[in-house]
Amino acid sequence: MTIARLYLSNDTSSRAAGADRLAKRLGEQADVQLVRTSSRGAFYLEPMIERDGPEGRLLWPHVTLEDLPGIIAGRGGRSVDSVSYLAGQTRLIFSNFGITEPLALDEYQARGGFKGLETALAMTPEAIIGELKLSRLRGRGGAAFPVWNKWQAAQQTDADEKYVVVNADEGDAGTYCDRMVMEGDPFRLIEGILICAHAIGATKGYIYCRQEYPAAAWAIRTAIQKADEAELLELDGRTFSIEVVTGAGSYVCGEETALLESLEGRRGVVRAKPPYPAVAGLYQKPTIVSNVLTFATVPNILARGGVWYASLGTERSSGTIALQIGGRVKQPGLVEIPFGMTLRQVLDEFGGGMAPGARFKAVQVGGPLGSLFPESKLDVRICYDAFAEAGAILGHGGIVVYDDSTDMVELSRHLMAFTADESCGKCTPCRIGSIRGREILELVQSGRATPDDLSLLADLGETMKIASLCAFGGRAPYPVLTAIEHFPEEFRRKVRG
Amino acid sequence: MSKHPPTPIELIESCRPQPMARPNVLKTLLVIQQTCGHVPVAAVQEVARVLGVTEADVAGVLSYYPDLRTAPPARHVIRVCMGESCTANHCAAVLRAVVDSVGQGNDGTASDARFTVEKVYCMGNCALSPTVVVGQDVYGRVEPLLIPSILERYR
Amino acid sequence: MKHKSELRNAASSPSPRASSPSTVALTIDGRPVTARPGDTIYIAAKRAGISIPSLCASDHLAPFGSCRLCICEIEGRPGTPASCTTPAQEGMRVSTGGEIVQHHRRNIVELFLSEQSEQGQQAQTLADLARSLGLRKVRYRDPERRMAYEDTSNPFFSFRNDICVSCARCVRACEEIQGTNALTMMGRAFWTTPVAGAAFLSGSPDGFAASNCVSCGACVKECPTGALTEKTVLEHGPPDRFVRTTCAYCGVGCAFDAGVRDGQVVQMIPADDGPSNLGHACMKGRFGWTYITAEDRVRTPLLREGNTWKEISWETALDRIAQEFSRIKTEHGPDALATISSSRGTNEENYLFGKFMRCVIGTNHIDNCARVCHSATVTGMMETLGASAATNSIEDFDHARLIMVVGANPTESHPVVGARIKQAHRRGVPLIVIDPRRTELARLADLHLQLEPGTNVALLNGMGHVIAKEGLIDHVFTNKRTDGLDEWVKTVADCTPEKTEQITGVPAYLIRDAARRYALSGSSLSVHGLGVTEHRWGSHGVIALVNLALATGNVGRPGTGINPLRGQNNVQGASDVGCLPTYFAGYQPLDDPKLAALHQQITGRPLPAKRGMKTPDMWDAALDGRLKALWIIGYDVAQTDPNLKKVHEALRQVEFLVVQDLFMSETAKFAHLVLPGASFLEKDGTFTNLERRIQRIRKAVDPPNGILPDWRVACEVSTRMGYPMRYRYPSEIMDEIARLTPMFAGVSYDRLEDHAGLQWPVLGPSHDGTSLMHRETFPKGKARFVGVDYLPPGEAANEDYPFVLTTGRILQHYNCGAQTRRTDILEVVDTDVLEMHPADMERLHLDDGAIVRLVSARGQALLPAVSSPRVLQGHVFTSFHFPASTVNELLSSSADESSKCPEYKVSAVRVEPVEREELDSEDEAELRHMRRRLIL
Numbered sequence A: 001m002t003i004a005r006l007y008l009s010n011d012t013s014s015r016a017a018g019a020d021r022l023a024k025r026l027g028e029q030a031d032v033q034l035v036r037t038s039s040r041g042a043f044y045l046e047p048m049i050e051r052d053g054p055e056g057r058l059l060w061p062h063v064t065l066e067d068l069p070g071i072i073a074g075r076g077g078r079s080v081d082s083v084s085y086l087a088g089q090t091r092l093i094f095s096n097f098g099i100t101e102p103l104a105l106d107e108y109q110a111r112g113g114f115k116g117l118e119t120a121l122a123m124t125p126e127a128i129i130g131e132l133k134l135s136r137l138r139g140r141g142g143a144a145f146p147v148w149n150k151w152q153a154a155q156q157t158d159a160d161e162k163y164v165v166v167n168a169d170e171g172d173a174g175t176y177c178d179r180m181v182m183e184g185d186p187f188r189l190i191e192g193i194l195i196c197a198h199a200i201g202a203t204k205g206y207i208y209c210r211q212e213y214p215a216a217a218w219a220i221r222t223a224i225q226k227a228d229e230a231e232l233l234e235l236d237g238r239t240f241s242i243e244v245v246t247g248a249g250s251y252v253c254g255e256e257t258a259l260l261e262s263l264e265g266r267r268g269v270v271r272a273k274p275p276y277p278a279v280a281g282l283y284q285k286p287t288i289v290s291n292v293l294t295f296a297t298v299p300n301i302l303a304r305g306g307v308w309y310a311s312l313g314t315e316r317s318s319g320t321i322a323l324q325i326g327g328r329v330k331q332p333g334l335v336e337i338p339f340g341m342t343l344r345q346v347l348d349e350f351g352g353g354m355a356p357g358a359r360f361k362a363v364q365v366g367g368p369l370g371s372l373f374p375e376s377k378l379d380v381r382i383c384y385d386a387f388a389e390a391g392a393i394l395g396h397g398g399i400v401v402y403d404d405s406t407d408m409v410e411l412s413r414h415l416m417a418f419t420a421d422e423s424c425g426k427c428t429p430c431r432i433g434s435i436r437g438r439e440i441l442e443l444v445q446s447g448r449a450t451p452d453d454l455s456l457l458a459d460l461g462e463t464m465k466i467a468s469l470c471a472f473g474g475r476a477p478y479p480v481l482t483a484i485e486h487f488p489e490e491f492r493r494k495v496r497g
Numbered sequence B: 001m002s003k004h005p006p007t008p009i010e011l012i013e014s015c016r017p018q019p020m021a022r023p024n025v026l027k028t029l030l031v032i033q034q035t036c037g038h039v040p041v042a043a044v045q046e047v048a049r050v051l052g053v054t055e056a057d058v059a060g061v062l063s064y065y066p067d068l069r070t071a072p073p074a075r076h077v078i079r080v081c082m083g084e085s086c087t088a089n090h091c092a093a094v095l096r097a098v099v100d101s102v103g104q105g106n107d108g109t110a111s112d113a114r115f116t117v118e119k120v121y122c123m124g125n126c127a128l129s130p131t132v133v134v135g136q137d138v139y140g141r142v143e144p145l146l147i148p149s150i151l152e153r154y155r
Numbered sequence C: 001m002k003h004k005s006e007l008r009n010a011a012s013s014p015s016p017r018a019s020s021p022s023t024v025a026l027t028i029d030g031r032p033v034t035a036r037p038g039d040t041i042y043i044a045a046k047r048a049g050i051s052i053p054s055l056c057a058s059d060h061l062a063p064f065g066s067c068r069l070c071i072c073e074i075e076g077r078p079g080t081p082a083s084c085t086t087p088a089q090e091g092m093r094v095s096t097g098g099e100i101v102q103h104h105r106r107n108i109v110e111l112f113l114s115e116q117s118e119q120g121q122q123a124q125t126l127a128d129l130a131r132s133l134g135l136r137k138v139r140y141r142d143p144e145r146r147m148a149y150e151d152t153s154n155p156f157f158s159f160r161n162d163i164c165v166s167c168a169r170c171v172r173a174c175e176e177i178q179g180t181n182a183l184t185m186m187g188r189a190f191w192t193t194p195v196a197g198a199a200f201l202s203g204s205p206d207g208f209a210a211s212n213c214v215s216c217g218a219c220v221k222e223c224p225t226g227a228l229t230e231k232t233v234l235e236h237g238p239p240d241r242f243v244r245t246t247c248a249y250c251g252v253g254c255a256f257d258a259g260v261r262d263g264q265v266v267q268m269i270p271a272d273d274g275p276s277n278l279g280h281a282c283m284k285g286r287f288g289w290t291y292i293t294a295e296d297r298v299r300t301p302l303l304r305e306g307n308t309w310k311e312i313s314w315e316t317a318l319d320r321i322a323q324e325f326s327r328i329k330t331e332h333g334p335d336a337l338a339t340i341s342s343s344r345g346t347n348e349e350n351y352l353f354g355k356f357m358r359c360v361i362g363t364n365h366i367d368n369c370a371r372v373c374h375s376a377t378v379t380g381m382m383e384t385l386g387a388s389a390a391t392n393s394i395e396d397f398d399h400a401r402l403i404m405v406v407g408a409n410p411t412e413s414h415p416v417v418g419a420r421i422k423q424a425h426r427r428g429v430p431l432i433v434i435d436p437r438r439t440e441l442a443r444l445a446d447l448h449l450q451l452e453p454g455t456n457v458a459l460l461n462g463m464g465h466v467i468a469k470e471g472l473i474d475h476v477f478t479n480k481r482t483d484g485l486d487e488w489v490k491t492v493a494d495c496t497p498e499k500t501e502q503i504t505g506v507p508a509y510l511i512r513d514a515a516r517r518y519a520l521s522g523s524s525l526s527v528h529g530l531g532v533t534e535h536r537w538g539s540h541g542v543i544a545l546v547n548l549a550l551a552t553g554n555v556g557r558p559g560t561g562i563n564p565l566r567g568q569n570n571v572q573g574a575s576d577v578g579c580l581p582t583y584f585a586g587y588q589p590l591d592d593p594k595l596a597a598l599h600q601q602i603t604g605r606p607l608p609a610k611r612g613m614k615t616p617d618m619w620d621a622a623l624d625g626r627l628k629a630l631w632i633i634g635y636d637v638a639q640t641d642p643n644l645k646k647v648h649e650a651l652r653q654v655e656f657l658v659v660q661d662l663f664m665s666e667t668a669k670f671a672h673l674v675l676p677g678a679s680f681l682e683k684d685g686t687f688t689n690l691e692r693r694i695q696r697i698r699k700a701v702d703p704p705n706g707i708l709p710d711w712r713v714a715c716e717v718s719t720r721m722g723y724p725m726r727y728r729y730p731s732e733i734m735d736e737i738a739r740l741t742p743m744f745a746g747v748s749y750d751r752l753e754d755h756a757g758l759q760w761p762v763l764g765p766s767h768d769g770t771s772l773m774h775r776e777t778f779p780k781g782k783a784r785f786v787g788v789d790y791l792p793p794g795e796a797a798n799e800d801y802p803f804v805l806t807t808g809r810i811l812q813h814y815n816c817g818a819q820t821r822r823t824d825i826l827e828v829v830d831t832d833v834l835e836m837h838p839a840d841m842e843r844l845h846l847d848d849g850a851i852v853r854l855v856s857a858r859g860q861a862l863l864p865a866v867s868s869p870r871v872l873q874g875h876v877f878t879s880f881h882f883p884a885s886t887v888n889e890l891l892s893s894s895a896d897e898s899s900k901c902p903e904y905k906v907s908a909v910r911v912e913p914v915e916r917e918e919l920d921s922e923d924e925a926e927l928r929h930m931r932r933r934l935i936l
């Protein structure tokens, strides 16, 4: 009898979509060889099963137990390449997704893994940093700071200890690409860390992984172990140890200095800068804190050159961005594309329009601190500058679409309540301001607010923006103020006089 | 798990810093919580003693992090996501359904001691919003109507 | 004023005093401003007299940036950074009062006010800010407010949450200044607020009492709102005037502003420009001064009539003293009279009592309590360095690359120095502690050498062996500046670490490590205390320590030196001005003809050349009838000298005993005539602290019913005995000291008006004084190595007396306790306790707090035993602050040969359990409710 070799994603979301139930059944079939891969990120199709076809993979979407016999028999299935959602993307970080087994080191290497590190090890720190400078890579954690710049600062500060810290706190609601990388292609992250460690002369690495991601933490830990066994962690004559540390549920611990405090085991409260972490970070030693995606991008840059990377995307936003489309769209999922498309294009071409029966009202980009865009503002280009001009942020690439059933006052209250709950409590505008903002919005909701309360809210918002110690309080007013700006009547309707 | 689960004190002792090594309060508290399900207030003094820090240092950390609890949770912790993508997909209704089928109190430990219901901001499952997590099991595209049948599995 | 940022620079720059401070030029509000490197914009502005609104910034704390009131605008930079966290940079153009900035400041103050309690109960600071910013009303409608609760569990100050602004200055003060970490911010978001300890987790507001707080008061001082306030201020209201003075407890000599209201002291605030404390203080100085209004203070002279006391007038009392002293002098000669002067009194007072004995009585029978304290330091350092006082200054803790603490417990005995050492350690300066007990510093130290009591010489020689053997001797230094190196090298030649381990119990590897670190740090600073001096061979211990410093070139440079932590507020000064039987003022030899001539010329009387009796010799003299009259000022020998039975007997033998004290001390009970004393808050004068710094004390309030200060008493008695002393004011006494004493030549009250005081030697009116001694040469030209071999202590544990008893101090009480026992400090600690190793407690079946009887060959004492991680097995430790515990009955008269410094630190004792019913009711009462707090 012939053995059918089937591919099924083991990603947390795929399992949430029912992949495990399928896996259990398939495990019982003698005539099936099941491979648990990473996910392609086209979650709207999941659970989905693939198998090798004459040219390239074939896929079966929305698989139910009933569909299995047909799939095993090889009936039906459509070519993966025919899915425009996937064909339209440029996958650098996510090039292995849906294809390889996450923890299969040989597969990662077979597909070009660790080429970047090899190249880097043959280069001087200065040369590596030069290459990053050419690539014009900017940090993917939100602040979009030039990466080479940080590395240079850390490299040039001499100290007995230096650290590489991966920010895997992924706090923004609506984002999950960090999780996918750690679950789906952990060796890429490890390779990025090692290149950084070599460049700045780091002595230890940490991955600060949010507690909500147990599968990701397990996967990256296992991958580190395997890499160690394969002696891939040997760096400049010693084994570079990487420790995975889990957080304890504080959103602000994603902010780099709060993260470092938390990593030291203290209250996750924001530090005033300067000094910047690259100069005095963890235990006051030079420390590179960067996002998962930033590190995962580095191997490609070293393997294929900074000039190549800079050729993608736009002048000041080079390379690709990982967007995560969620909310009320037809095709929620992960999209990796070069910077430069408009928001509207992304929502249409990848989002596939609104979910059945839903009508578009607004979209929020960049997580809970991101601004809201109404229909009329969707032609903004996806790059750091255009968003900055629009008073908005790309943040971590989260895109959440709200439908017309959304109550904007309630949404604003919800977002302010989030700020009031998550504030680290250090600085006045955020510690007190956030709860005052929430209270005003509750007044509005209860119909007891006056126009004065709305102008007070605006005034308070300005103070939070301008005077907060960190971007949490500094960004918190944006979603609320943009909601008022774009949907004024909803607020006016509830306000007396 | 070959030998008996370590007692809290053994756990804390296992976190005793080497001479000159840096004590880590949060890490220690998380280890205790992982084994005991919570951090007993009584443990604070011991942690301080062993790590060579003060009780204030420990208490400050313990009171800062939302995940650290000083009281034991119910057998199953239900986390309902309130993140934006789930909000957009009407998680409010989901939360209501959960609270209804569990009992009063939609935060902290519910009257029904079998479940503790908590709100969370995003589980990274946004593409399948709304999300509900029971223990370690992640559920996506949750319909309020499905809640009873889901919780049934944990009764 | 010293700023945190500078402290950092000082610590990192190679040779701090040499480092030339380059400057930063910027413009603030259109004004050109020069800042120091490391200054923030906020500090730069402050230096230039531009004050930026702020709540969370403090000169004493690292930049934090939480209140956001200090935001400013910088030309060419986006946003509005906080000026308190932004470094001042060359060419910056800063604006601190722009319209935008003011607007948002107003909004921030509005936010603060919105969370404070409604009923007008708001922090004054906020009201003032609101006024100055033109904020009229709070626009928020029924906002959630701070919880209204208080923590009154600290005896000296209380906390109220409703007027706090959560700026965390208190928490940071406790960590950065005091290094105790008794406080933390609790919770998060809006509800973030400061708490003490962990009590809040169990729902109790009384955090302070349950925490490790040591009541230093730093948090209270930093608090900008009054959320933390002294109870005395809450009770009596804030002071309406301040008087700058100096603490009269320990030798650190912290400067204070005494806050006075309606002729009553209501607050003691440590002064920011206090050179030795930089604004910090400890429990005793800050809160332990209320004894001055104690009920049972001696208010009038008292004459003994049998077993009762008769109140007499000052006139009668002074006449009586003059008569008796004159009679005894004529009947038995000058050598039948002696005086023990007070190291607690002023320099002027001590000089006068010395002058009285020398000019009026005509003898050198005068001593002070330095005898029982650091006298061994005096002999040891004189012999080697030629000068007995601290070679360096307190500021040197900021320059040292390594700090070695030998036989001292600064975080309890000299808390402000202790805090300074902890600060240095937090900055990464290595710390070595040599002490048989695990003191707080020992716990924090990089190396703790936990030696057997009495084995200092062995240990220090062992370290010397390593230094000599491994070629770590600084020959450039020894060749140029010392004699006798070879003798020392011979002495330590066979003191191998292994042999040393045998004697001291300290592992050889630790001895090697310590020796290497001390020799190689670049600048190693040594401080030592009674753990070195109060031994059978105390001066040898000091010499062995000096040898190490000389061999490694750790003398005469910033951040190095041999620094005895002098004990009492003026024990340095009492000796300096000549209250010693062996030296005249300024340690001038009594037989120096030039001095004699000058003395004759200035005082009109000859200077007796014959050395006088040291305190212990006085007891012997009294016992065999040679000493007839004794005048004791401010020194409770009947409680604090060793071998009490003998001392008591001696006191009984004295024909006429005058005791002059604030209280009816144990010694006063033996007196024939008791004179009241005026406290430091009630008189003028000067104290000299442990870094040779002469500082003013100033009268803040009048003494109760016309008590004469000690210096006036000396004048009156002397005048009555035919030698008129007519000083109108203590400054005239100091002028006389200056004329007689080269090292004080440049000292005068005019110059002492400067808050920095003067550090002797001050060689002339234009000489600035000396912060660092022995820079180029030593008094005797070269310093001398003196080889000293280890000799065992006077007593060792044996089967009858199996425990080794060490005695010493605790933070909360002070020496005989006469003062601290009359303050609210009793709410923290109200008894001496016997600290015993848990294993020994178990072996003897003692549970915590059990009353035990300590028995030695001399006598016995009753104490509650407590289980303590601070002592080694087989050792016990106790303090001596409570008369009821009669600890000093246990001690022998064994003392250091040359200095007669008693062996307080080693006695063999037995520990016997005591049944409650065995106790007579008085002891029972004393020991019943035991309040205690070990500093771990």
Ligand SMILES: Nc1nc2c(c(=O)[nH]1)N[C@H]1C(S)=C(S)[C@@H](COP(=O)(O)OP(=O)(O)OC[C@H]3O[C@@H](n4cnc5c(=O)[nH]c(N)nc54)[C@H](O)[C@@H]3O)O[C@H]1N2
Pocket: C250, C251, C373, C374, C406, C407, C408, C409, C410, C412, C413, C414, C434, C435, C436, C437, C439, C451, C452, C453, C454, C455, C456, C528, C529, C530, C531, C532, C565, C566, C567, C568, C806, C807, C808, C809, C810, C811, C812, C813, C814, C815, C816, C905
């Ligand atoms: N709170 C408070 N402060 C005080 C005083 C007070 O009574 N209370 N008194 C003041 C006075 S008068 C003085 S002199 C100073 C004294 O201040 P310190 O010198 O600190 O006085 P002690 O605590 O008596 O002894 C210091 C240390 O010596 C240790 N020790 C004992 N034996 C040995 C030994 O053989 N070798 C070594 N290396 N160490 C040993 C003890 O364990 C103790 O920790 O304090 C002054 N400050």
Ligand SMILES: Nc1nc2c(c(=O)[nH]1)N[C@H]1C(S)=C(S)[C@@H](COP(=O)(O)OP(=O)(O)OC[C@H]3O[C@@H](n4cnc5c(=O)[nH]c(N)nc54)[C@H](O)[C@@H]3O)O[C@H]1N2
Pocket: C342, C344, C345, C369, C370, C372, C373, C374, C530, C534, C567, C568, C633, C634, C635, C636, C637, C640, C641, C660, C661, C662, C663, C665, C676, C677, C678, C679, C680, C710, C807, C808, C809, C814, C815, C816, C817, C818, C819, C879, C880, C887, C888, C891, C904
């Ligand atoms: N067991 C044991 N015993 C010890 C020690 C030890 O380590 N162990 N340490 C020894 C040491 S180092 C010392 S210095 C001594 C200290 O012991 P003492 O000098 O006896 O004690 P103090 O408390 O310093 O002060 C003594 C008296 O001075 C009074 N006094 C304070 N100010 C004034 C003033 O301005 N005028 C007058 N007239 N009186 C004043 C106080 O009321 C108090 O009664 O104790 C010694 N005793």
Ligand SMILES: Cc1cc2nc3c(=O)[nH]c(=O)nc-3n(C[C@H](O)[C@H](O)[C@H](O)COP(=O)(O)O)c2cc1C
Pocket: A138, A139, A140, A141, A142, A143, A144, A145, A167, A168, A169, A170, A171, A172, A251, A252, A253, A254, A255, A256, A257, A289, A290, A291, A292, A294, A470, A471, A472
């Ligand atoms: C409130 C707050 C939350 C943040 N959360 C995250 C996060 O979850 N993950 C992250 O990579 N960066 C986060 N950041 C940004 C980090 O502070 C930091 O800029 C980033 O990790 C740097 O990495 P990069 O160089 O890759 O951009 C957050 C910032 C703020 C102010």
Ligand code: SF4
Pocket: A252, A270, A422, A423, A424, A425, A426, A427, A428, A430, A431, A468, A469, A470, A471, A472, A473, A474
């Ligand atoms: S803005 Fe909010 S999160 Fe950021 S430091 Fe201030 S209080 Fe903390």
Ligand code: SF4
Pocket: C170, C173, C174, C178, C180, C181, C182, C183, C196, C212, C213, C214, C215, C216, C217, C218, C219, C220
């Ligand atoms: S008094 Fe001193 S020790 Fe106590 S809490 Fe305040 S700062 Fe800390």
Ligand code: SF4
Pocket: C163, C164, C165, C166, C167, C168, C169, C170, C171, C194, C219, C222, C223, C224, C225, C226, C227, C228
């Ligand atoms: S008590 Fe005072 S110092 Fe402490 S946080 Fe409150 S206001 Fe600030």
Ligand code: SF4
Pocket: C247, C248, C249, C250, C251, C252, C253, C254, C277, C281, C282, C283, C284, C285, C286, C414, C415, C416, C417
């Ligand atoms: S350290 Fe000494 S001088 Fe300073 S306040 Fe305390 S007792 Fe007084």
Ligand code: SF4
Pocket: C343, C369, C370, C371, C372, C373, C374, C375, C376, C565, C566, C567, C568, C570, C571, C572, C573, C575
């Ligand atoms: S510390 Fe003071 S009392 Fe003790 S010996 Fe030195 S000078 Fe005398």
Ligand code: FES
Pocket: A173, A174, A175, B081, B082, B083, B084, B085, B086, B087, B121, B122, B123, B124, B125, B126, B129, B130, B131
């Ligand atoms: S928003 Fe609910 S899982 Fe991300």
Ligand code: FES
Pocket: C053, C054, C055, C056, C057, C064, C065, C066, C067, C068, C069, C070, C071, C082, C083, C084, C085
């Ligand atoms: S004073 Fe600068 S932020 Fe508070």
Ligand SMILES: [Mo]
Pocket: C372, C373, C374, C567, C568, C571
């Ligand atoms: Mo002393």
